[in-house]
Amino acid sequence: VTSFALGLPAEELFPRRAYGLALRNVLSTDPQALQYGPSSASLRENVVELMRRRGVQCDRDEVFLTSGAQQGLSLLARLLLSPGASILTEHHVYPGFQQAVQPFEPRYHTVPTDRAAGIDVDAVEHVLRRFRPAFIYVNPEGHNPLSVSMSMEARSRLAAMASEYGVPIVEDDVYGFLRYEGPDQPPMSALSRGHVFYVGSFSKTLAPALRVGWLIVPRELVPILSVLKESTDLDTGTLTQRALAAYLDRNDFAGHITRVCRAYRVRRDAMAAALRRHFGPRARWRSPTHGVFIWLDLEGDVDGRLLLERALDSARIAFVPSEAFAVPGGPQQRNGLRLNFSHCTPAAIRDGIARLAQVLDEV
Amino acid sequence: VTSFALGLPAEELFPRRAYGLALRNVLSTDPQALQYGPSSASLRENVVELMRRRGVQCDRDEVFLTSGAQQGLSLLARLLLSPGASILTEHHVYPGFQQAVQPFEPRYHTVPTDRAAGIDVDAVEHVLRRFRPAFIYVNPEGHNPLSVSMSMEARSRLAAMASEYGVPIVEDDVYGFLRYEGPDQPPMSALSRGHVFYVGSFSKTLAPALRVGWLIVPRELVPILSVLKESTDLDTGTLTQRALAAYLDRNDFAGHITRVCRAYRVRRDAMAAALRRHFGPRARWRSPTHGVFIWLDLEGDVDGRLLLERALDSARIAFVPSEAFAVPGGPQQRNGLRLNFSHCTPAAIRDGIARLAQVLDEV
Numbered sequence: 001v002t003s004f005a006l007g008l009p010a011e012e013l014f015p016r017r018a019y020g021l022a023l024r025n026v027l028s029t030d031p032q033a034l035q036y037g038p039s040s041a042s043l044r045e046n047v048v049e050l051m052r053r054r055g056v057q058c059d060r061d062e063v064f065l066t067s068g069a070q071q072g073l074s075l076l077a078r079l080l081l082s083p084g085a086s087i088l089t090e091h092h093v094y095p096g097f098q099q100a101v102q103p104f105e106p107r108y109h110t111v112p113t114d115r116a117a118g119i120d121v122d123a124v125e126h127v128l129r130r131f132r133p134a135f136i137y138v139n140p141e142g143h144n145p146l147s148v149s150m151s152m153e154a155r156s157r158l159a160a161m162a163s164e165y166g167v168p169i170v171e172d173d174v175y176g177f178l179r180y181e182g183p184d185q186p187p188m189s190a191l192s193r194g195h196v197f198y199v200g201s202f203s204k205t206l207a208p209a210l211r212v213g214w215l216i217v218p219r220e221l222v223p224i225l226s227v228l229k230e231s232t233d234l235d236t237g238t239l240t241q242r243a244l245a246a247y248l249d250r251n252d253f254a255g256h257i258t259r260v261c262r263a264y265r266v267r268r269d270a271m272a273a274a275l276r277r278h279f280g281p282r283a284r285w286r287s288p289t290h291g292v293f294i295w296l297d298l299e300g301d302v303d304g305r306l307l308l309e310r311a312l313d314s315a316r317i318a319f320v321p322s323e324a325f326a327v328p329g330g331p332q333q334r335n336g337l338r339l340n341f342s343h344c345t346p347a348a349i350r351d352g353i354a355r356l357a358q359v360l361d362e363v
Numbered sequence: 364v365t366s367f368a369l370g371l372p373a374e375e376l377f378p379r380r381a382y383g384l385a386l387r388n389v390l391s392t393d394p395q396a397l398q399y400g401p402s403s404a405s406l407r408e409n410v411v412e413l414m415r416r417r418g419v420q421c422d423r424d425e426v427f428l429t430s431g432a433q434q435g436l437s438l439l440a441r442l443l444l445s446p447g448a449s450i451l452t453e454h455h456v457y458p459g460f461q462q463a464v465q466p467f468e469p470r471y472h473t474v475p476t477d478r479a480a481g482i483d484v485d486a487v488e489h490v491l492r493r494f495r496p497a498f499i500y501v502n503p504e505g506h507n508p509l510s511v512s513m514s515m516e517a518r519s520r521l522a523a524m525a526s527e528y529g530v531p532i533v534e535d536d537v538y539g540f541l542r543y544e545g546p547d548q549p550p551m552s553a554l555s556r557g558h559v560f561y562v563g564s565f566s567k568t569l570a571p572a573l574r575v576g577w578l579i580v581p582r583e584l585v586p587i588l589s590v591l592k593e594s595t596d597l598d599t600g601t602l603t604q605r606a607l608a609a610y611l612d613r614n615d616f617a618g619h620i621t622r623v624c625r626a627y628r629v630r631r632d633a634m635a636a637a638l639r640r641h642f643g644p645r646a647r648w649r650s651p652t653h654g655v656f657i658w659l660d661l662e663g664d665v666d667g668r669l670l671l672e673r674a675l676d677s678a679r680i681a682f683v684p685s686e687a688f689a690v691p692g693g694p695q696q697r698n699g700l701r702l703n704f705s706h707c708t709p710a711a712i713r714d715g716i717a718r719l720a721q722v723l724d725e726v
Contacts, residue, residue, distance in 0.1 A: 006399075008398065008399060009398070011394045011395060011397070011398050012394070014394075014397040014398070016390050016391070016394075016396065016397060017390075019390070019397070020386070020387055020390040020391065023383070023386050023387075023390075024383055024386075024387065027379050027380075027382070027383040027386075028379070028383065031374045031375070031377075031379075032374060033379065033572065034374070034377040034379060034382070034570035034571070034572040034573070035371065035372070035374050035377070035570070035571060035572060036369075036371060036566075036571045036572070037572065067430060067574075067596045068596055068597055070593075070594075070595065070596050070597045071595060071596045074594060074595045074596070078466065083446070096593075096594075096597070099590070099593060099594035100594055100595075102594060103441065103466075103594075203399075207397035207398070208397070208398060208399045208597075208601075209396060209397040209398060209399070209400065209600045209601040209602040209603075210397070210600065210602075211430075211596065211597075211598075211599070211600040227462070230433075230459075230462060231433075231437060231459075231462035231463055231465060231466075232433070232434060232437045232463075232595055232596075233430045233431055233433050233434045233437070233574065233595075233596065234431055234433045234459070234571075234574075235574075236574070237572045237573065237574040237600075237603070238571075238572040239572040239573075240572075240600070240603075
């Protein structure tokens with residue numbers, strides 16, 4: 001199967017050798033490396049430096065290390081939600097986020113997403129005038145699944161609204177470092193710190209198997225999050241934290257991200273060219289500035305789930321149809337699909353998109 | 364501070380070199396090692412073999428890998444508890460377990476523990492005749508904190524009751540492989556599989572920083588647990604799983620456990636000798652067959668918390684007083700303390716116990 005389905009990074013870009021050296025170095029010099037341990041101050045310092053490059057000033061006491069961004073979302077859900085709470089999201093929402101909040105069975109207020117500017121901020125304000133959701137969930141860059149990055153105006157307005165209405169924003173920026181073009185816009189955490197909780201991850205830039213992500217939150221929340229995390233998995237592995245800190249100390253991580261972005265830009269462009277060539281006017285889509293997905297709105301009455309069935313059967317192509325992103329009780333789009341471009345080679349992308357277009361012909 | 368407080372394994376026994384070689388081998392040969400990945404079948408096979416040595420027959424489809432035993436407990440809590448549920452525990456309960464169930468605010472039915480035979484099975488039956496708790500939580504070996512191992516008769520009776528009353532047992536066996544003397548008794552999972560959910564871990568035998576544990580559960584629960592785990596942290600790191608499997612494939616893990624037990628037995632005996640010498644009749648305690656703790660019931664009206672304060676202040680000794688193990692609404696013991704013997708050297712143990720006895724003199 002040629003899979004455009006998951007948000008997998010490309011294995012061939014993982015710095016296996018450099019990370020292996022970091023592991024070796026820590027294991028051979030640090031007797032505590034395999035013990036229970038506190039959150040690594042050195043790794044948090046590295047995150048502070050990363051955030052600075054992203055335009056966010058913070059210090060290491062505001063960095064809360066997690067076992068990946070998914071744990072960050074899950075802990076924020078536990079921190080912010082109580083039974084009967086509501087949340088504000090877009091119509092299309094990353095399913096992992098929906099899983100993270102599911103234990104609290106929140107009610108969803110949903111708003112549309114402009115395919116060019118991101119979350120519809122007027123619609124957000126309309127909701128906030130009438131309801132008090134526990135928080136607003138957004139992806140500032142490379143939205144999952146719609147792949148849009150929010151305009152700077154939308155960020156400013158939304159950050160101001162969060163303060164004005166006293167409703168926190170959970171800003172899931174796991175694709176924020178994967179930028180292919182356009183201005184380097186800061187996330188909302190750079191604009192309004194008290195009301196914006198930032199979720200970051202090393203999974204997309206470095207490697208998912210590290211299972212290391214982070215939150216940037218007001219420092220008074222760190223002890224509360226620590227207790228919540230302790231109850232779910234005690235701590236994030238000491239060896240991984242220290243080896244990752246050693247990797248970041250000794251390697252040019254900015255250069256690594258640049259190489260990853262260069263490779264993904266080639267893949268994005270290969271997918272865009274193939275879509276132009278094979279899909280033509282049968283779908284609307286935009287080439288994203290960030291992230292790992294291209295979102296297609298198909299013309300006409302095509303059912304994404306049916307297309308997926310056919311694509312798997314007759315062309316062995318996988319993707320995720322729009323219905324997978326609908327929230328409970330929210331509107332369902334049928335004719336959309338999310339295509340990942342980071343995992344397949346450009347050749348596999350060209351070939352896969354051509355075959356997918358053929359399947360669409362036959363539906 | 365000489366700390367007898369936490370259940371830390373001894374760092375000097377971690378197989379840093381052998382595990383480092385396993386990591387290196389996996390990183391240099393497996394391009395998927397840093398990618399998202401499914402639960403490792405090879406690691407689950409290794410767990411099946413470990414369980415066989417513990418007297419439990421299972422197969423790899425009944426093994427559910429977790430990010431440590433704490434995650435196992437937390438997922439079982441999510442699986443088995445709903446708001447308003449009650450659970451059955453002993454009066455003294457590992458605080459990490461209490462944290463794992465806390466989100467559901469369960470009501471506790473508590474029963475006493477016989478210091479020689481473990482959980483009071485008559486008292487359990489008395490509760491089960493009147494109530495239907497969501498599950499029973501037990502430590503078959505090296506109880507945390509009371510350090511008792513259940514008699515075989517208690518295991519059989521309790522396992523039979525679980526079936527008879529249809530109430531599952533969560534059997535937390537993280538200390539089950541640390542046996543110093545006495546017969547090698549199987550856990551309850553060997554007696555009644557359908558109603559007993561086993562919780563295991565590599566933290567105490569190998570190294571906590573791996574953050575790898577496992578559950579043995581009926582196979583039909585594995586897909587449900589997978590969804591629950593996905594919502595909290597997506598997966599347990601691929602590299603760790605594969606390196607751990609490689610370590611277990613290439614090394615004599617049974618021999619490693621034997622070496623760990625030999626070292627801990629020396630420490631246990633050092634602590635027991637020091638207690639005999641310095642505490643004499645001022646405390647009742649037993650030398651445990653399993654685990655990493657000695658439990659002291661102090662004679663007279665000594666307050667464990669007060670003793671801890673004084674011990675920290677005047678002798679720089681730490682331990683955990685009995686009140687830390689009381690459950691919400693349950694009975695509180697004031698004059699008990701839990702002493703860990705796995706982490707300090709025998710010399711530090713001898714010295715620390717002598718100083719602690721002096722503090723007790725002065726309270």
